[in-house]
Amino acid sequence: MDLQPQMLHQTELEKAKGAVRAIRNGPMVLQLYMDICAKCGTCAKQCHVSQGDPNSYANPAIRSDRLRRLYNAERSVLSKILRSAGFTNGDGLTEANLQSWAKDFYSCSGCRRCAKFCPLGIDNSVITRKARSILHSIGLTPRKICAIQQSDARVGNGEGVNAPTATEIAEFLEGELLEEHAIPIRIPIDRKADVLLVTSAGEILSYPETLMGYAAFFHSAGIDWTLSSHAFDAANYGLFTGDDAHMRLKNKRLHDASIDLGVKKLVIGECGHAYRVASQIGGKNFWGKDIPYEITSIFILAAEVIRRRGVKLDSTRNPMVVTYHDPCNYARSTGLTEEPREVLRACAGEFREMSPNRDNNWCCGGGGGLAVLDSSEGVRGMDSFYEYRMTRTGKKKLEQVDQTGAAYVAAPCFNCKRQIEQLMKYHQREVAVGSVFDLVGKAIVLRG
Amino acid sequence: MVVEEIVCIFMPCLTAAVFLAGIVSRIKNWNRAGAARLPLFPTPATSREKWKRILLESLTFEQLSDGNRSLWIGTSVFHLFLFMVLIGHIMLISNFTLLWKYLGFENGRGDKIGSAIGGTAGLILLASAIYLLIRRFASVRVREISGVEDYASIVLILAVVISGDFVRFSSNFDPASVREFCSGLVGLRITAIPRDPCFLLHLFLAQVLIMYIPFSKFLHIPGVFYTKSVLYQS
Numbered sequence: 001m002d003l004q005p006q007m008l009h010q011t012e013l014e015k016a017k018g019a020v021r022a023i024r025n026g027p028m029v030l031q032l033y034m035d036i037c038a039k040c041g042t043c044a045k046q047c048h049v050s051q052g053d054p055n056s057y058a059n060p061a062i063r064s065d066r067l068r069r070l071y072n073a074e075r076s077v078l079s080k081i082l083r084s085a086g087f088t089n090g091d092g093l094t095e096a097n098l099q100s101w102a103k104d105f106y107s108c109s110g111c112r113r114c115a116k117f118c119p120l121g122i123d124n125s126v127i128t129r130k131a132r133s134i135l136h137s138i139g140l141t142p143r144k145i146c147a148i149q150q151s152d153a154r155v156g157n158g159e160g161v162n163a164p165t166a167t168e169i170a171e172f173l174e175g176e177l178l179e180e181h182a183i184p185i186r187i188p189i190d191r192k193a194d195v196l197l198v199t200s201a202g203e204i205l206s207y208p209e210t211l212m213g214y215a216a217f218f219h220s221a222g223i224d225w226t227l228s229s230h231a232f233d234a235a236n237y238g239l240f241t242g243d244d245a246h247m248r249l250k251n252k253r254l255h256d257a258s259i260d261l262g263v264k265k266l267v268i269g270e271c272g273h274a275y276r277v278a279s280q281i282g283g284k285n286f287w288g289k290d291i292p293y294e295i296t297s298i299f300i301l302a303a304e305v306i307r308r309r310g311v312k313l314d315s316t317r318n319p320m321v322v323t324y325h326d327p328c329n330y331a332r333s334t335g336l337t338e339e340p341r342e343v344l345r346a347c348a349g350e351f352r353e354m355s356p357n358r359d360n361n362w363c364c365g366g367g368g369g370l371a372v373l374d375s376s377e378g379v380r381g382m383d384s385f386y387e388y389r390m391t392r393t394g395k396k397k398l399e400q401v402d403q404t405g406a407a408y409v410a411a412p413c414f415n416c417k418r419q420i421e422q423l424m425k426y427h428q429r430e431v432a433v434g435s436v437f438d439l440v441g442k443a444i445v446l447r448g
Numbered sequence: 449m450v451v452e453e454i455v456c457i458f459m460p461c462l463t464a465a466v467f468l469a470g471i472v473s474r475i476k477n478w479n480r481a482g483a484a485r486l487p488l489f490p491t492p493a494t495s496r497e498k499w500k501r502i503l504l505e506s507l508t509f510e511q512l513s514d515g516n517r518s519l520w521i522g523t524s525v526f527h528l529f530l531f532m533v534l535i536g537h538i539m540l541i542s543n544f545t546l547l548w549k550y551l552g553f554e555n556g557r558g559d560k561i562g563s564a565i566g567g568t569a570g571l572i573l574l575a576s577a578i579y580l581l582i583r584r585f586a587s588v589r590v591r592e593i594s595g596v597e598d599y600a601s602i603v604l605i606l607a608v609v610i611s612g613d614f615v616r617f618s619s620n621f622d623p624a625s626v627r628e629f630c631s632g633l634v635g636l637r638i639t640a641i642p643r644d645p646c647f648l649l650h651l652f653l654a655q656v657l658i659m660y661i662p663f664s665k666f667l668h669i670p671g672v673f674y675t676k677s678v679l680y681q682s
């Protein structure tokens with residue numbers, strides 16, 4: 001399987017050009033990013049992709065120049081004369097160029113580490129998302145990501161799990177919980193409750209221990225909670241594909257479910273971008289009015305419960321050295337850095353920080369939806385995108401994990417978790433990778 | 449001579465018009481476009497803290513001190529001395545006789561002190577601009593992102609600085625006559641045009657640079673305040 005075997009027609013090229021021209025109408029930052037980059041090269045020093053891949057196409061400024069050049073060319077004759085000659089990459093909007101856009105903008109994980117270090121405050125992730133939205137509008141989104149989003153639009157989650165199956169999964173996990181803790185712990189579905197828990201569907205299917213951890217925690221803390229059979233998936237691929245309509249659709253689903261179930265809190269599980277979309281783009285900012293429920297993260301809730309000793313945790317049950325990976329969408333995009341650590345420290349024997357950490361943390365290499373890309377689609381000179389993630393984009397994270405000497409990496413985000421787990425296996429490290437709430441589930445001391 | 453009149457009378461009007469129209473239209477565009485909510489954490493709690501941070505970062509290039517140490521030193525020196533040199537140019541409009549008197553210097557010493565400080569600053573500025581040009585092709589990651597515009601910008605700055613240094617260090621440089629011309633220009637009066645060819649060249653190049661600002665990456669000077677105010681919204 002090579003590139004999308006799709007021919008682009010003149011109408012699609014015109015559509016793309018129109019989208020580039022529309023940057024004139026906003027957002028403001030995108031215009032500024034087009035105008036002010038001084039090409040100082042600092043982003044390349046701070047980007048995990050360009051640190052792992054010496055080729056020029058991995059340089060964030062070159063990637064962004066692809067859009068910048070078109071923007072200037074579409075704007076005015078004067079700009080064309082003065083600025084177009086100044087760009088190093090891409091020659092207008094042709095089919096071949098757009099195909100290579102797909103490769104470029106799906107190797108940037110949108111982690112915003114460059115924005116942290118850019119002296120001019122340029123956030124390349126905004127440029128990446130704009131380019132991806134143009135690609136999406138003409139059908140050039142990588143197939144795997146497109147399929148997940150389509151399934152999501154159809155059944156409400158990216159894994160294609162329908163409501164009866166979701167109920168079956170919950171029942172099965174209740175059985176597992178009974179076996180593990182020897183007491184009945186419920187995973188309620190579609191009940192009126194105080195708390196609606198939503199998390200990544202991928203996490204529920206691939207890392208069910210995490211959901212079991214949530215259930216044991218809620219049980220022990222005496223919190224009245226529920227899942228929704230048709231809105232349990234908080235993952236929002238609209239953020240990755242640049243499709244604002246899909247982002248709105250997903251936000252509306254969570255909002256509607258919260259209203260229907262009459263909850264006081266919409267709690268986002270261990271999913272980085274879901275929490276970012278729900279808290280920064282969704283909620284009040286999206287509905288533009290006071291909503292009758294609060295949007296929060298499982299970590300904020302849990303840290304509060306732990307502070308007032310609402311649950312009993314036995315950290316000796318997790319005796320290994322544990323380190324914490326800050327997902328970009330937590331640390332840089334929502335400021336959630338301390339609460340996960342509080343929870344982790346309460347249930348792990350020895351905790352070691354990665355360096356750098358918090359808002360300076362290196363991306364795992366799988367952010368922005370990249371972690372689900374495995375095939376050779378859109379990859380330059382590599383066997384597969386999986387290889388690219390393992391040997392290029394994940395290089396910095398591997399170094400960081402190695403330095404800690406940890407036996408367990410807690411990565412509270414499905415993207416990060418999948419990427420780091422594959423990274424450890426690929427490079428034959430004896431390091432387990434999982435969620436924070438896997439450890440909570442193990443450490444929790446339940447009273448009958 | 450026609451060239452002198454073009455550079456000293458016609459061109460300043462053009463420069464002012466192009467610069468103002470360009471920068472106003474660009475800033476109007478920025479203000480017109482819808483804002484997006486894209487905070488980059490940790491964000492400051494209050495608007496006061498936000499602007500304190502933006503100002504501090506814009507003046508110290510704080511991010512580069514962690515992210516790109518060698519550039520931090522080079523660009524700090526460049527911008528600092530550029531600022532000093534620009535401030536020094538105010539001496540060409542007014543002599544600040546009262547200030548020098550207040551500081552206890554006799555009449556005429558002002559130009560000598562200005563000459564010493566300005567001359568040194570001009571040379572350091574030259575050195576730092578050369579550094580910025582050299583790193584553009586010496587470092588692979590910077591070379592690959594550099595296009596015509598990037599080289600043109602730094603070469604133009606170098607040309608302005610070199611011609612300025614020539615004016616400063618040329619033996620027939622007469623601050624008094626230049627001051628008479630410049631203060632006249634600011635007051636929209638036509639006075640005797642200085643005949644120094646170095647001065648004419650410097651004035652010409654400086655005006656080209658000023659006109660180029662609204663159409664080039666030099667827009668980062670006003671732009672940085674906009675981008676950072678979006679990143680640090682609370």
